Amino acid sequence: KAGVTQTPRYLIKTRGQQVTLSCSPISGHRSVSWYQQTPGQGLQFLFEYFSETQRNKGNFPGRFSGRQFSNSRSEMNVSTLELGDSALYLCASSRTGTGGTDTQYFGPGTRLTVL
Amino acid sequence: GENVEQHPSTLSVQEGDSAVIKCTYSDSASNYFPWYKQELGKGPQLIIDIRSNVGEKKDQRIAVTLNKTAKHFSLHITETQPEDSAVYFCAALTSRGGADGLTFGKGTHLIIQP
Numbered sequence: 001k002a003g004v005t006q007t008p009r010y011l012i013k014t015r016g017q018q019v020t021l022s023c024s025p026i027s028g029h030r031s032v033s034w035y036q037q038t039p040g041q042g043l044q045f046l047f048e049y050f051s052e053t054q055r056n057k058g059n060f061p062g063r064f065s066g067r068q069f070s071n072s073r074s075e076m077n078v079s080t081l082e083l084g085d086s087a088l089y090l091c092a093s094s095r096t097g098t099g100g101t102d103t104q105y106f107g108p109g110t111r112l113t114v115l
Numbered sequence: 116g117e118n119v120e121q122h123p124s125t126l127s128v129q130e131g132d133s134a135v136i137k138c139t140y141s142d143s144a145s146n147y148f149p150w151y152k153q154e155l156g157k158g159p160q161l162i163i164d165i166r167s168n169v170g171e172k173k174d175q176r177i178a179v180t181l182n183k184t185a186k187h188f189s190l191h192i193t194e195t196q197p198e199d200s201a202v203y204f205c206a207a208l209t210s211r212g213g214a215d216g217l218t219f220g221k222g223t224h225l226i227i228q229p
Contacts, residue, residue, distance in 0.1 A: 004158070033216055043159070043204060045216025058216055090158050103149070104217065106158035 002027065004093050004107035012113045018079040021110045025072050025093030032074040033104060034066060037088040046089075049074055050096070078112075086114045117142040119207050121220025129228050134195055136223045138205035139187040145207040148181060148188045149217070153202045162203075163190070192225075200227045 005024045013019050025032050034046040045058040049068035066076040072093075078085055088111050092104040118141040128134045140148075146167040151159035165172045165179045165188065172179050176195075181188040192199055202224050206217040 035216070042221045043206075043217075043219035045218070048216055056216055103161060103164065105161065106151070108156075108158045 004091055004105055006089075006091050006107040006110050008110060009108065010111045010113075012115060013081050014115050015081055015083060017081050018077065019081060019112060021076045021078075021089055021091075021112070023074045023076070023091030023093075023107060025074070025091075026105055029093035029095050029105075030072050031094045031096055031102070032068055032072065033092045033094075034074070034076050035090040035092065036060070037090055037109070038086075043090070046076070081114045083114050085112065087112060117145055117207055117209050117218040119205060119218050119220045121205050121223060123223060124221065125224045125226070127226040127228055128195055130195055130197060132195055134190075134192045134199070134225055136190045136203055136205070136225070137187060138189070138207075138220050139185075140207040140218075141186065142207070142209050143183075143186065145209045147208040148179070149206050149208075150179060150190050151204045151206065153204065153222075159204060195225075195227050197227050197229065200225060 007022045031050045033048040035043050037043045046060055047066055048056045052068045063079045068074045088109040090106050090109045092106045094102040094104045096102050121138045149164035150162050152162045153159045163174050163177050163179050165181050176193045178191040202222045204222050205220040208217050
């Protein structure tokens, strides 16, 4: 079974631009979560989608948004990029996302560099 | 919200020795505690997890223990091998209707000395 895939793997943008990252979950998984990983803050939860609805959101500004399609694929968008948005963005999928009974599997991440 | 503390930040052990990484959490409602291993250039990979109704779980050379009263859990790796070198993250998840995101510790860089 194929794992979680993320595209692109690397991205370079300049301040003020916007970016869209894509995530394809494991087949049969309906929950997709997004995380930001930086050396200073570690791994931080951005948001989680299930059946095209955002169910939970972390403590990030409104510039970070996402959506999920009917085939469970998800996209994450960051508008008006700032230098501090440089990070590894990780996507994780699980069958239902129900806490305590489900396992999240991570993709390889998209490395975003903002110049 | 939940807060997870992880120690040590760096751990160097001789090949063949055991390694122990410890985490504490703050929210007594947390009920799921996974451990992830992250190698350079890759996403975190789940290596073992434990749920709050269990005190200990083992999988070959890896074991995790959970003390709900003290709100801490630990990862034990025995007979360490060079391929165990990586960054290890503990996490906690609190269920309050629907899925809550995992709260991660800051990570432990495990170095296996030959």
